[in-house]
Amino acid sequence: MGRWEPNARGRLAQAAFELYGERGYEQTTVAEIAKRAGLTERTFFRHFADKREVLFAGSEILQESLVRAVVDAHESAAPIDAVTAALETVGSVLMDREFSRRRQKVIDSTAELRERELIKLAALASAVADALRRRGVPDLAASLTAEAGVAVFKVAFERWIAGTDEKDLSELIREAIDELKAVTAG
Amino acid sequence: MGRWEPNARGRLAQAAFELYGERGYEQTTVAEIAKRAGLTERTFFRHFADKREVLFAGSEILQESLVRAVVDAHESAAPIDAVTAALETVGSVLMDREFSRRRQKVIDSTAELRERELIKLAALASAVADALRRRGVPDLAASLTAEAGVAVFKVAFERWIAGTDEKDLSELIREAIDELKAVTAG
């Protein structure tokens, strides 16, 4: 097995996710991940840039979905409303709350992974700001709206994960945006 | 030299800063930093948790100054105004623009360092949110105000560094806050 079995990348991601959950991220060796996937350490690094990246494989999809939603927003929509609309589409990408919970538990356990998460969110903000500029929004407004949008996402996502209630992520995002508006008013 | 010379930590930080600037962060070895400081690699790691941390030595001071300003803000001040007041005190901590520029150039050159910077900013936001909660601000509002405040700081600091004009950092912060309010209005 290994050389000819299909979907090496998927097997590696699966093995990594399992091991990070079972023994913890720091206690897991890349060699162990590769072994469980029936592959070699060297091959792991051909599919993922580093030991962290395997947990963030889906982030481009989230980013593309957000950017597209901003670009496609109604021409007359104000920047904040374009971002709001975009954030509400996120619910269709992030559906499996239990999976997100497990993944987040791993990430929160290690500073190294928190750092990686933050740079992904920063890339998100940067991409959204670009999309806003493409709509003609001036630099400063674009950057601030995008950063504020990501802040809203961060807070809402955290509550979605932590919550025991059955509130929808979109709903929490809506609440967070309203609260942001309330807090910055005046 | 070495064993008895004073201020080992300072010498290490100085050597690291110089070498990161001269050859670049990735091309610099911890052993080289230690050698320039007249010390050993092992000793470097006794003073700094890792190769990145040496560039972020001053961040606790910034954080303490921000938190204190939030706590000390007028009792009747709204959360956003407390944070605004706090951000305006930052100018007294960050004075040397040329130094900040050089430091930022190094940080921006490497993803590893950008990650570290982001987690420092996240810690800032977290501390500010705590301070707001201690003022009686509810959770959601505290988190969002703190995140928004840090976003403002990020954008303003970036413009302060990049700018050729002689605009004060406090001034740029004020502008960014006003723009944030404008953008979230409605």
Added chain:
DNA sequence: GCAAGCGATGTCAGCGGCTGTCATCGCGCT
């Protein structure tokens, strides 16, 4: 069918970040 070509994987050697452990040094205290 078969050989050439090609992409994916294996193997090996090596660097650098980081840590544990123990020895050593220099200083202050008594």
Added chain:
DNA sequence: AGCGCGATGACAGCCGCTGACATCGCTTGC
């Protein structure tokens, strides 16, 4: 003078990550 203690050195070793080259197995052109 001797003792104790904090800071440094010396050494060994793990692990993340990379470059270089060999090997495998499938596809393609003939």
